[in-house]
Amino acid sequence: MFEFAWPWLLLLAPLPWLLRVLLPPADSGEAALKVSFLSELEGLSGRRARANLPAWRQQAPFVLLWLLLLVAAARPEWVGDPLPLPASGRDLLLAVDVSGSMAYSDMQWQDEEISRLELVKKLFGDFVEDRRGDRIGLILFGSRAYLQSPLTFDRHTVRVWLDEALINIAGPQTAIGDAIGLAVKRLRQRPADARVLVLITDGANNGGQIDPRTAARLAADEKVKIYTIGIGSDPRQSGIMGMLGLNPGVDLDEATLIDIAEQTGGTYFRARNAEELSDIEEALDRLEPAAQLPTRARPALALYCWPLGLALLLSLGLVGNILWPQHLQTLRSKFGGRA
Incomplete structure (x- = not known):
């Protein structure tokens, strides 16, 4: 049509x-010559003069x-x-901790030490790109939680925004409860069996306005499944820095992360190195997709x-x-x- x-x-x-009609006629500023014998001039020149x-x-x-x-x-x-489009998958929000402790370089990647945030970018960038059929969104949280990307099928753009995330861009503290609350707000309008939040942090909640366990109860009421990932090496594995008490990994509140996952029907994962984080990525990939509302184009x-x-x-x-x-x-x- x-x-x-x-x-x-x-x-x-x-x-x-x-x-x-509305604008005044243009004035050239030159005097015009008016003659009464225009027809004779046209006859002599063999050309017709242009009318006004x-x-x-x-x-x-x-x-x-x-x-x-x-x-x-x-x-x-x-x-x-109109043609039907296949629409199966999940609405998955990825909440990444960008507080100051995520800059701690206790992770190994291809035989070199990198920060916790850099390892998350390298592994979960591929995780985002591979989520064909899912709508992916990104939350960055520190002292506050911000929606960096709404739910979208444009996985490449979400990966770019994850790669561009900076330490302390949302503040130096860790507002886990605010991140969960923001995710619930964004997921509550989506189908109940397709709401998934993957939360990655290396510390305990010490900022924000909402208690993490209270936010988890709200998520459970809204049927948002939360998978929590605690990242960071063990204190005994961090060498001299750990002996000096400079390893932020000791601040990880695993009890709270386990409780959040259990309340919402998710799972808690512990990532002490690149291999464990890669295994977690594969485990999340095995989640069953949930059918969404059909779309037509x-x-x-x-x-x-x-x-x-x-x-x-x-x-x-x-x-x-x-x-x-x-x-x-x-x-x-x-x-x-x-x-």
């Missing part, structure tokens, strides 16, 4: 005529050009019949290029019609009328 995407633009068709107002034949190309541009701007398109073939191309050809013709007589006149003047 033929239709316009923006048909209201066609209402601008009388705009040039309105401007001609152009005839309708002279105006027609410009009117046609304006209409072609309007039709192209209104975006004509051929729209096909109508394929559309854009046709604006045709009127736009005709307008371009007409413009070139008008320019040639104006410049060519002037070029001939220049040649006649230069070669004594032999051109």
